Amino acid sequence: MSERAPAVELRQVSKAFGPRKVLDQVSFRVEPGRSLCILGRSGTGKSVTLKHIVGLMRPDAGSVLIDGEDITRLSGRDLYRVRKRIGFLFQHAALFDSISVGENVAFPLRRHTRRPDAEIRARALELLASVGLGSEYDKMPADLSGGMRKRAGLARALALEPAILLADEPSAGLDPVTAGEIDELLAELKRGSSTSLVVVTHNIPSARAIGDELIFLHEGRILAQGAPRALEASDVALVRRFMASGGAG
Numbered sequence: 001m002s003e004r005a006p007a008v009e010l011r012q013v014s015k016a017f018g019p020r021k022v023l024d025q026v027s028f029r030v031e032p033g034r035s036l037c038i039l040g041r042s043g044t045g046k047s048v049t050l051k052h053i054v055g056l057m058r059p060d061a062g063s064v065l066i067d068g069e070d071i072t073r074l075s076g077r078d079l080y081r082v083r084k085r086i087g088f089l090f091q092h093a094a095l096f097d098s099i100s101v102g103e104n105v106a107f108p109l110r111r112h113t114r115r116p117d118a119e120i121r122a123r124a125l126e127l128l129a130s131v132g133l134g135s136e137y138d139k140m141p142a143d144l145s146g147g148m149r150k151r152a153g154l155a156r157a158l159a160l161e162p163a164i165l166l167a168d169e170p171s172a173g174l175d176p177v178t179a180g181e182i183d184e185l186l187a188e189l190k191r192g193s194s195t196s197l198v199v200v201t202h203n204i205p206s207a208r209a210i211g212d213e214l215i216f217l218h219e220g221r222i223l224a225q226g227a228p229r230a231l232e233a234s235d236v237a238l239v240r241r242f243m244a245s246g247g248a249g
């Protein structure tokens with residue numbers, strides 16, 4: 001009997017830009033329905049890691065598997081098929097400025113499904129309500145606060161009910177209360193669904209709230225990996241300090 005493959009697996013992934021080696025044989029797995037937080041200072045390859053998972057970047061060496069399928073050699077329609085299962089909340093939650101908040105959320109549904117308009121609007125409204133924006137459908141993105149835009153971005157990332165959700169510093173740049181709300185939404189998502197999560201964060205309280213497991217990236221390598229408590233008690237001083245500092249560095 002075969003067990004289910006990990007939702008996400010990196011095997012010995014290396015990536016360089018010119019002379020700069022950003023990822024150096026990075027390996028990890030996220031089991032289905034589990035959540036992984038990626039920690040580390042700026043410029044350590046966290047965003048690059050997420051881009052590999054969604055096939056926006058290809059490794060120089062190693063492989064990336066989604067639900068057991070090696071995506072490193074896929075292109076065109078095959079890569080597109082895999083990408084449709086992955087929601088991506090980008091660091092700057094880029095909403096389209098020229099269409100309403102509701103239509104931003106409806107956008108993936110209009111693009112990837114043939115559902116009738118009324119059904120799409122109803123679904124977008126439901127998604128907005130689930131992130132506390134049920135009365136903002138017709139507002140323009142510019143009229144929302146940063147935290148509200150981030151929540152709308154999350155609703156949009158969830159529109160196609162992705163099996164895997166990637167979020168790149170979802171609470172960065174938000175005040176602590178708003179950041180906490182975003183973390184709570186992600187933690188709820190983890191508890192209430194079978195979605196697998198990979199979340200990049202600078203914020204230790206976020207990582208504790210969201211991550212079943214954390215990895216700490218440093219100079220292209222995984223310096224520590226494990227449950228939050230294991231990282232707090234890490235043998236590696238840098239990791240212990242990062243965990244104790246709240247991670248703001």
Ligand SMILES: Nc1ncnc2c1ncn2[C@@H]1O[C@H](COP(=O)(O)OP(=O)(O)O)[C@@H](O)[C@H]1O
Nearest residue numbers: 017020022040041042043044045046047048049
């Ligand atoms: N498309 C790219 N071309 C060249 N260098 C890049 C590219 N993307 C990222 N880098 C470099 O890779 C390193 C890691 O970037 P990134 O993953 O964005 O860091 P972070 O951990 O802050 O998310 C940085 O030095 C960055 O300048």
Ligand SMILES: [Mg+2]
Nearest residue numbers: 046047048168
């Ligand atoms: Mg980044």
